[in-house]
Amino acid sequence: MRVLIPEWNILNNAAQKFKPQHLSLSKHCDVSLLHCNTDHLYWIKDEIVQQMKGKTLNDYITYADYVHDKIGDFDVLYTRNGGQLRQFMDLTIARACNAVAIMKIGGVGKEIRDASISDTLNKTTLLGYDALIPLSESIPPRMPYIPPTKFTKAVPLGIDKTTPSSPDLGEIVYGYAGRHSPEKGLEFLRSVIKESHVKMHSVGHMEMPIIFPSSWEYEEPIQYETMDKWYDRISVGVLPSYSEVCPNFLLECYMHARPIIAAENAIPPELPIFGAVLPQDKNKWIDVMKKFENPYELGLKARNWMMDNWPSWDDFGKNLYQVMQTSHNTYAQSHVKH
Numbered sequence: 001m002r003v004l005i006p007e008w009n010i011l012n013n014a015a016q017k018f019k020p021q022h023l024s025l026s027k028h029c030d031v032s033l034l035h036c037n038t039d040h041l042y043w044i045k046d047e048i049v050q051q052m053k054g055k056t057l058n059d060y061i062t063y064a065d066y067v068h069d070k071i072g073d074f075d076v077l078y079t080r081n082g083g084q085l086r087q088f089m090d091l092t093i094a095r096a097c098n099a100v101a102i103m104k105i106g107g108v109g110k111e112i113r114d115a116s117i118s119d120t121l122n123k124t125t126l127l128g129y130d131a132l133i134p135l136s137e138s139i140p141p142r143m144p145y146i147p148p149t150k151f152t153k154a155v156p157l158g159i160d161k162t163t164p165s166s167p168d169l170g171e172i173v174y175g176y177a178g179r180h181s182p183e184k185g186l187e188f189l190r191s192v193i194k195e196s197h198v199k200m201h202s203v204g205h206m207e208m209p210i211i212f213p214s215s216w217e218y219e220e221p222i223q224y225e226t227m228d229k230w231y232d233r234i235s236v237g238v239l240p241s242y243s244e245v246c247p248n249f250l251l252e253c254y255m256h257a258r259p260i261i262a263a264e265n266a267i268p269p270e271l272p273i274f275g276a277v278l279p280q281d282k283n284k285w286i287d288v289m290k291k292f293e294n295p296y297e298l299g300l301k302a303r304n305w306m307m308d309n310w311p312s313w314d315d316f317g318k319n320l321y322q323v324m325q326t327s328h329n330t331y332a333q334s335h336v337k338h
Contacts, residue, residue, distance in 0.1 A: 001029040001328060004074040004099060006090050008036045017224050017248065024158060024317025034071070036089070064096035074099040076328050081105050088125045100331045101129045102324060105139050107243040131327035133320070135246035136268035152323045156270060158316030159251050165303055166231045166256040168296040173199045174289065175234025177227065178249055181207040185240030185263060188280055196286040201234055231256035235295040240280065241266040254306045257299035261288060274302035
């Protein structure tokens with residue numbers, strides 16, 4: 001089976017975290033990574049916003065046709081959910097390449113930022129995919145506008161079981177790694193840190209304006225390969241996200257013996273809570289963060305549980321391939337050649 005994976009930011013450090021997923025899948029099938037032209041997203045934005053009504057998918061596949069002329073047909077196009085425009089372009093490429101279109105669904109919240117691009121576009125795009133692979137069984141009920149038959153069984157992300165355990169920091173320092181954006185709940189977290197005065201450290205791309213409190217140290221994105229050392233600098237991971245359901249950040253916290261404080265919808269039911277899961281209530285977050293005790297002892301329990309119970313990247317690749325193969329067998333004959 002030939003699988004095409006589009007990457008719109010392949011030269012961006014943030015894209016490096018997806019390498020384990022691609023490599024684990026490549027052990028079971030022929031995987032090709034497509035480096036797409038990010039600038040093209042800006043070209044299509046006005047076109048889509050102004051002309052989406054009454055148009056079909058084929059009205060917007062000029063770029064996809066160009067891609068197909070270069071690379072030919074594929075059995076499956078596999079992508080992840082994110083910005084609506086990228087999801088749309090990936091779908092057009094799938095259709096141009098006569099591929100079954102499969103999307104991994106890890107959250108439901110980027111529409112917070114993309115509200116200016118109509119809900120029609122988002123729903124039309126998602127409904128256009130042949131199969132949606134959720135990272136958690138809790139995702140389909142949160143997307144009632146998608147027919148349940150679109151979803152496959154859940155395939156949780158894997159972990160690297162050779163990950164070293166971070167040492168005891170000896171103090172309470174909270175940490176967050178990832179995009180600093182509205183759907184991640186960073187403005188809420190800023191208000192919590194400002195009033196609690198606890199130590200906070202974060203690293204990642206800045207995608208919204210934030211005035212950091214004096215106790216919050218921000219670091220520009222670092223190489224993904226050096227993240228193991230970054231976890232040595234924190235003792236508790238925090239994630240107030242509105243959108244994610246099975247974030248890689250929480251899995252990495254547990255593997256580095258770091259407990260977590262997370263929003264209620266940011267942790268999947270498949271993952272035990274080592275720390276605290278809270279509603280978006282500032283006073284509750286402040287109270288828990290000021291009173292957090294024995295993070296290292298709790299973090300070691302989290303790591304031990306992960307080592308014994310959570311799938312490895314090899315397991316992820318095998319499970320993903322099996323679901324992908326089933327979806328391909330189901331939908332491959334339904335596509336009319338472009």
